[in-house]
Amino acid sequence: MIINLKKDIKSRILNGHPWIYSNEILNDVDVVDGDIVDVFYNKNFVGKGYYNSNSLIRIRLLTKKNETIDFDFFKNKILRAKNYRESLLNFSDSYRLIFGEADGLPGLIVDKFNDYLVIQVNTLGIFKYKFDILKALIEIFNPKGIYEKDDEKSSKIEGFDYYDRWVHGNGPDLLEFELNNIKFFSDLKGQKTGFFLDQRLNALNFMTFCKDKNVLDAFSYTGNFGIHALCGGANHVTFVDFSERALEVLELILKNNNISSNRYDLIHSNAFDYLRMMDESGKMFDITSIDPPSLAKSRKSKPNAFRGYKEINLRALKITKNGGLLNTSSCTQIIYPEEFFKTIFEAAENTNKSLKLINKGVQSPDHPVCTNIFETEYLKNYLFYVEDINNY
Numbered sequence: 001m002i003i004n005l006k007k008d009i010k011s012r013i014l015n016g017h018p019w020i021y022s023n024e025i026l027n028d029v030d031v032v033d034g035d036i037v038d039v040f041y042n043k044n045f046v047g048k049g050y051y052n053s054n055s056l057i058r059i060r061l062l063t064k065k066n067e068t069i070d071f072d073f074f075k076n077k078i079l080r081a082k083n084y085r086e087s088l089l090n091f092s093d094s095y096r097l098i099f100g101e102a103d104g105l106p107g108l109i110v111d112k113f114n115d116y117l118v119i120q121v122n123t124l125g126i127f128k129y130k131f132d133i134l135k136a137l138i139e140i141f142n143p144k145g146i147y148e149k150d151d152e153k154s155s156k157i158e159g160f161d162y163y164d165r166w167v168h169g170n171g172p173d174l175l176e177f178e179l180n181n182i183k184f185f186s187d188l189k190g191q192k193t194g195f196f197l198d199q200r201l202n203a204l205n206f207m208t209f210c211k212d213k214n215v216l217d218a219f220s221y222t223g224n225f226g227i228h229a230l231c232g233g234a235n236h237v238t239f240v241d242f243s244e245r246a247l248e249v250l251e252l253i254l255k256n257n258n259i260s261s262n263r264y265d266l267i268h269s270n271a272f273d274y275l276r277m278m279d280e281s282g283k284m285f286d287i288t289s290i291d292p293p294s295l296a297k298s299r300k301s302k303p304n305a306f307r308g309y310k311e312i313n314l315r316a317l318k319i320t321k322n323g324g325l326l327n328t329s330s331c332t333q334i335i336y337p338e339e340f341f342k343t344i345f346e347a348a349e350n351t352n353k354s355l356k357l358i359n360k361g362v363q364s365p366d367h368p369v370c371t372n373i374f375e376t377e378y379l380k381n382y383l384f385y386v387e388d389i390n391n392y
Contacts, residue, residue, distance in 0.1 A: 001031050003051070003059065005041040013046065016372045018061040018106050020049070025058055033159060034124040036062075036069050050125025054159050060106040060125060074129065075136035077104055082140065088365050094177040095366040096197050102368040102376045108133065111193040113175040113186045115144040118193040119167075122151050127160035138168060145169030147188055174249065176256075179224075180204045182231050183256045187222060187249045191293075199224055199291070199329070202361035202381040206289070206327055207232030209358075209383070213286035216240070216278075216319070218271040218312075223250040225289045225327060230259050238285075240267040240274045272308075275315035288316045289327035296332050305332055306343055313347040322391060325358070326384045333378035340380045356385040 004026040005013070013020060020039065031037055031051045037059060039046040048069060049061035062069060081103040085095050097117070098110035107123030117137055121127050137146060146168035155162035174185040179200055186194030203224050211233035217226030220239040227250075229237050241247055247266045254264060267274060271292065290312050296305035313328055320326050330340045348355050361381035362369065369377040 001029065001035065001037045003027065003037045003039050005039065009041050018049065018101050019057045020059040021056055022058040034128040052124050052158060054157060060123065062104060071132040071135060074132050078136050078140055085366050092178055094179065099367050101373050102370050109193065111197060113177040116171050116175045117141065117143045117146045119146060119148050120150055120193055122154040124158040124160045134168060143169065145171035149188065149193055182227060183253065185249055185253055190246060191221065196224065198363040198367045198379050200364045203228040205359055205361065206383065209325055210234040210287060215287040216285040216289065218275060218290045219292045220250065221246050222253060225291060227253060227257065230263060236263055238265045238267060240269055240271050242270050244268055272312060275312060275319065278319045279315055284319055284321045285324065286321055287325045287327065288320045290316050291329040294332045296334055299334055302334060305335055309340065309343045310347050313344050314350055317347055317351045317353050317386060320386045322388045324386050326386050329381045331379050333375060337380050344382065352389045354387045354389050357382060358385055359383040
């Protein structure tokens with residue numbers, strides 16, 4: 001089926017952005033949702049992608065070449081993604097293998113944890129080719145198991161069956177792997193694909209500043225930053241998360257790394273409330289780390305996200321000792337780096353703090369940022385030296 005684009009097509013499509021919105025299509029013809037279409041602009045071939053009338057993103061391009069979308073297509077894409085990751089850094093046996101649009105496979109996430117793979121299907125178009133994708137993954141990696149952990153909300157919007165189960169082989173709920181020579185578990189009953197691999201380099205940098213420090217890891221989930229701090233020689237880490245399940249897995253990780261129980265506390269609490277309580281009690285930390293979940297999914301909710309980020313950074317700064325460090329992150333894609341930085345600056349102003357930027361971190365290279373697809377950049381991480389303004 002051929003789809004023609006309007007004459008006022010935006011340059012981003014011609015520059016390789018894979019999303020085509022409904023208002024950019026000239027002839028919205030009768031196409032079966034999930035089917036492949038050929039896209040043309042001024043009689044020139046633009047690319048091939050899958051179509052879905054249920055989405056404002058009507059077409060997601062898979063290729064700019066006039067090629068067949070089949071098993072060999074997906075196998076080659078996966079091999080290319082694998083070679084990219086293995087050529088850059090030593091990711092051991094665990095990394096994000098497929099990062100959607102950044103790897104030319106919009107709607108697909110694949111994480112590798114040692115001998116296991118966890119996939120997440122987010123679109124009907126990918127769902128229709130799932131068995132080709134699984135076959136290619138099995139042929140390339142011969143994994144012990146593949147677990148499918150789809151995004152349920154996306155399945156309802158896109159119109160495909162949601163799965164949360166083993167689709168090849170079998171395995172435990174907790175997949176053991178190593179990150180920066182530290183033992184972790186990916187929790188298949190937890191968030192997303194079970195572990196957030198995108199902070200691997202930021203956590204490695206963070207641990208170098210933690211020797212002999214007392215650290216707060218708020219919004220800890222299963223403790224990525226805090227465990228790196230302990231392995232970097234921190235005296236004590238206080239982990240705070242609202243999920244009891246996450247804290248249970250975190251305790252297993254701590255024991256698996258032979259970390260003594262007198263070096264940490266596990267606090268089951270809303271991190272917003274805990275930060276406020278610490279402020280009111282006068283409790284102070286040498287290093288405060290905050291890594292909250294995304295605070296906004298749509299542009300309409302950006303104002304609330306700004307207020308949320310300002311509050312938690314303001315509270316974190318209040319409980320960070322003079323001469324201490326603040327490690328702060330945002331994974332909200334629609335909050336741009338300059339906006340997040342401005343929010344932190346405003347929080348510092350309101351708390352009479354002066355901040356010196358020690359490190360500016362982004363997502364690790366197994367979550368590639370493509371310059372022609374700005375949506376692929378989402379993670380912001382800043383490490384600041386904190387001083388009282390009166391001591392400047």
